Amino acid sequence: MTAFGFTVHATDGAARTGVISTQRGEIRTPAFMPVGTAGTVKAMFPEDVRATGADILLGNTYHLMLRPGAERIAALGGLHRFMNWPRPILTDSGGYQVMSLSSLRKLTEEGVSFASHIDGARYLLTPERSVEIQCLLGADIQMQLDECPAIPIEHDKAAASMRLSLRWAERSKRAFEERATPGQALFGIVQGANYEDLRLESLEKLMAIGFPGYSIGGLAVGEGREEMFRVLDFAAPHMDKAKPRYLMGVGKPGDIVGAVARGVDMFDCVLPTRAGRHGQAWTNEGPITITNARFAVDPEPLNAASDCPASRDYSKAYLHHLFKAGEYLGAMLLTWHNLHYYQQLMAELRAAINAARLADYIAEFRARTGERIL
């Protein structure tokens, strides 16, 4: 049994490369984790996800507890076996659904009660139950239940929310220590919206509780890139350098590049998969919408030099046609391509940090994509 651990290999400014060790394998950081909410990275075979370069996937407490149910997955051998992904899995706690399903839930000190979006049945998700579910799933890295409020939010509301998440962090850790098996890890989540005093209070108290990794939650929720980077600028330097830092739910390639430069080690985002299903593809020159009329007769692939079949072996005209015709393969190919693009980006960032030339890489990235990265 490999104990959970994190080793930093190289640094370049605030950025660093490293490896997270888990019982199911190593995670090269900075890492991008494809999102497999309901036990599948939508429109992808697990082996193809791995082939893009993913070391770890994200799964979801809320969706899996509703269907097929955490106990059933446990009875079937756990989530890894269930979805045929033998490598590490990180599970979200359901905290994001506190925001995204705000119309279907009720928040109390005890926890969150949801009316299932599937059949309306009521479920109570407490910090303890969330940990229990994540243990039943067999998640290698678990998240504490938290409240993820959208920005803008008034200071006093953000403070109350952040402190509730802190109390839930303590309860989550207690439950985790009772239940988890060796090799699993539970991360605490820093909240506090875009208020420096709240973020620092959250960080300090979370570190006092003590976690093997710290997530930054409640960003990319409406504040914009510049504001998100401002929060990272004042929060990241205070985070434990020896522990992985996970920026939850982020983001666009430009967001990731900027956050890596500020010392973030882990990311997840639905964007490459969702946008891929919706016809958007990231290229070295930035994102394109494959359904645009100009691609109808474009014989070039998305990236002729790529080692990803989806990027290299199909013309834009063909991809355009698949989307216009509503064919599944279009969504499959663009998802595949986008996931590969993201993993390629992470590999390039790691290589740049290891070579101590991240600033050059970012300048080059900005020049070719036109992205604004402060």
Added chain:
RNA sequence: GGAGGGGUGGGAGAGUGGCUAAAUCCAGCAGACUGUAAAUCUGCCCGCUUCGGCGUACGGUGGUUCGAAUCCACCCCCCUCCA
């Protein structure tokens, strides 16, 4: 030749006197998507526009009416059945 039904915006198809530049769907054009209630959602979609409007428009012509896609007359075309 007779009887009946019908011709509406790129397509399908509502509408049967004013609330109609005309529902809805599709096609088309563009945009959004950040710890996934998302193979989803939003906007545009006759022309011109200084975005307030202006012009033209529901097979054709003429008429009734303050007002017609809607009522009347004739004409043209399409479909079904009978001969």
